[in-house]
Amino acid sequence: MTAPAPTLSEVLSRPDVWRGSSFARITAEPSGHAELDRKLPGGGWPVGALTELFPEAQGIGEMQLVLPWIARLTQAGGRVAMVDPPHLPFAPALAQSGVVLSRLLLVRPQSEDGGLWATEQILRAGPCGAVLAWPGRLGQVELKRFQLAAEAGKTTALMFREPAAAAEFSPAALRLKLAARPGGLRVDIFKCRGGTPAAVDVLLPALAANG
Amino acid sequence: MLWLCLHLPQFAIEALGEQGPDHVVTGRRGARRWVIAGAVDRIAPGTDWGTVQTLHPDIRAAERRPRAEREAMTALAAWAYRYGSELVWEITESELDYGLPCALLWVDIGSSLKLFGGLDALLADFDAGFADSGHVGQRGVAPTLEAAAVLARLGLSRPICDVTELPAVFDSLPLAALPLAPKVQDALKAVGLSTVGELLALPAAPLAKRHGPAFTLYLDRLLGRRPDVRPRYRLPPKYQRRFDLLGEVEHSEGLLFPLQRMTRELGHFLKARDTGLQAFRLTLNHGRASGGKPQPDTVLDLRLASPARDAERLLRVLRERLGRLPLPAPVRSLRLAAEQFIEPPTGQGDLFDSHAGDDEAWSQLVEKLIARLGADAVTALGLIADHRPERSWRLRACDAPPPSPSAAPSLAELPPRPIWLIDPPKPLPAAPARIAGFERLEGGWWDGDDIQRDYYRSEVQGSGLWVYRDRRSEAWFLHGVWA
Structure with a gap:
């Protein structure tokens, strides 16, 4: 004798059945670029998750993409950490962008290991609203650890990585390729948890003004 | 009473400090030497040391x-x-x-x-x-x-x-x-x-x-028929505590147990004095080398991001610091000292302040980072009112109080600056091809660092560069990246 067919509610209550609508609950912080926010699930940088950015070269405006949000966060009393940036962040420029410097922590470890350790600690501890990190090569294990740490600390983690690493698998919630465009950036959202991949042109007024 | x-x-x-079951302390008067304390289950206090040596040759003695x-x-x-x-x-x-x-x-x-x-x-x-x-x-x-x-x-x-x-x-x-x-x-x-x-x-x-x-x-x-007046004990203004180890400790993990006891005592001291500390010092004594020469002590100066009196927190900082410290020689004894005390801010229950717990977590995080990476690696940024780019910023200790907003130089009239500064400027082999946006910066004779530079914005393969030409040497330098 066959078992009676389960009802729909029984099926849905099974722990191994996931529904798309419950999966897509994403909290996000508006990036400050309206055209980008429209394409991102939750409308901005995901909170408590890992975001990877792959600029095709250094100095194409990748910082201008994140600075409006960093400025808003620090002005609201939040804290931001920058771990192992490629160069010295220039204080007057940050202040011009509206970043409150006293809410910014700059971590420049001597070793790569120190940077990875610091990133994970800051993500996990949680007092920083955002962590901008420039890690070197990252393996699956480190990425997974960062993702879990960001979840634990409810921190928004933005990792700036080499373009070559975009081809590798990653547990990050959001992955963006950045390419230079006149007066702005082309943002290719090629992985996006709770949304659909898309590409969007973002105008960066700061770049346009000087260029 | x-x-x-x-x-x-x-x-x-x-x-x-830490003593084993076969250690005793002896008293001495002239040629006489006797056991005062230690090894209680084998030797009665007051026993003559000669007797002890005969009966228990394994017992080791220390002076009071x-x-x-x-x-x-x-x-x-x-x-x-x-x-x-x-x-x-x-x-x-x-x-x-x-x-x-x-x-x-x-x-x-x-x-x-x-x-x-x-x-x-x-x-x-x-x-x-x-x-x-x-x-x-x-x-x-x-x-x-x-x-x-x-x-x-x-x-x-x-x-x-x-x-x-x-x-x-x-x-x-x-x-x-x-x-x-x-x-x-x-x-x-x-x-x-x-x-x-x-x-x-x-x-x-x-x-x-x-x-x-x-x-x-x-x-x-x-x-109680007559009053017994004796001077009351007052806690000393400084804290100092030495702790001898049972043997030589070669790995820093072995120090954690005695340190746990030492920080707990320090925590009691701070609570009793109703104060806290932001800096303290741990000295590791290595005794004498095999050649009989005394070895230099290892001195660890520890700083906290905010005043603390909690033993757990002090121990955590010590643990991070010791974790990355290779011991140069086995440790014989420890000394913990604190001289300057700062009252920690009392946790006042503010009805609307939700950031209080956040600040605590923040202090602990910064302490942890500093203990492991060093104070030079964990900093904040500050501004200086100077027109020369390399002198318009400084690194600030993260536990220093933030400067008052009025002291910050005005940046409104300043042309836009690049996010990354190349410090020191990198010489360029040739003049950049495409340059735009001109700004002349000069002056600085008053402190011997006079500059005469023309700044331009350049672009190489999509990257925005901030370059300047030194007007005296006619050489080109890369000084920043627009990112």
Whole structure:
């Protein structure tokens, strides 16, 4: 004798059945670029998750993409950490962008290991609203650890990585390729948890003004 | 007044730090040497050292160190401070050969009874805390200092709360229970006295005549008939504590256990003084090298992001720091010192302030990062009002108070600046091809760093660069990246 067919509610209550609508609950912080926010699930940088950015070269405006949000966060009393940036962040420029410097922590470890350790600690501890990190090569294990740490600390983690690493698998919630465009950036959202991949042109007024 | 007295028979050895079961501390007078404390289950205190060496050749002896005993007593007093603000302690030397020193600590618990919810609750709390302190001892509770000491020495832990009960308690005790000079003891025995009750029944005046007024004064103080005024102990303004290790410790993990005890004591001290600290120093002593030359100490200066008094937090910082420190040589002893104290901000319950817990987590995070990566690697940024780019910023310690907003230089008139600064500027082999946006910066003769530069914006393969031409040398430099 066959078992009676389960009802729909029984099926849905099974722990191994996931529904798309419950999966897509994403909290996000508006990036400050309206055209980008429209394409991102939750409308901005995901909170408590890992975001990877792959600029095709250094100095194409990748910082201008994140600075409006960093400025808003620090002005609201939040804290931001920058771990192992490629160069010295220039204080007057940050202040011009509206970043409150006293809410910014700059971590420049001597070793790569120190940077990875610091990133994970800051993500996990949680007092920083955002962590901008420039890690070197990252393996699956480190990425997974960062993702879990960001979840634990409810921190928004933005990792700036080499373009070559975009081809590798990653547990990050959001992955963006950045390419230079006149007066702005082309943002290719090629992985996006709770949304659909898309590409969007973002105008960066700061770049346009000087260029 | 209700005094709680602690009698610490093993104090001489406990004060030295971590000691094994075959360690003893000896007293010395001339050629005589005898055991004071340690190895209690094998050797009775007062045994001659020669006898001990014959019977137990494996026993190792150390000399008494009065300074270590004072430090340990300070630590214990700081802990006992929570039970009452009036403290007295005493380490009496014995004048006799084969005599034993006696360490006593009194705390007036009379005014704290209500705080702890009664005498029983206070004593239960005290016993639990004392069991954690690493000391062995007995306590006595009585309305006078001397009576409490007698009870503690005998191990009579039943508290006596009223002066009128005292004679009844002492009636049946033998005379040897009182800490009298042996000469007096012998004289009293010779006249046929054997219990304290018989002694107290005698008239005071003949006793004073025979044994001196100090003797009757002692009896009066014992029974509370005359006041016993002694200077109260005050905690010292600085903290210093040395801790000897059982053997040589070669790995920093082995230091964590003694450090746990040391930070706990420091935490008690800070609580008792109602203060906190932001910096302290740990000195690792390496003893002598095999050649007999003393080796330099390893000194660790530790800083906290905010004033703290919590032992856990102090230990966490020490652990991070020691974790990345290779020990240059095995460690023989540790010294923890703190000189400057800062009152930590009290956690005031603000109805609307949700950031308080956040700040605490922030301080702890910064401490952890600094302890592991060093203070140079973990900084904040600040502005300086100077037109020269390389002088318009500075690194700030993250625990320094943020500058007032009015002191910040105005950046409104400044042309846009690049996010990344190349420091120092990188010489370019040739003039960049595409340059735009001109800005001339010069001046600085007043401090010997005069510049004459023309700044341009350049672009190489999509990257925005900030370059300048030095007008004196005509050379081109890369000074920033627009990102």
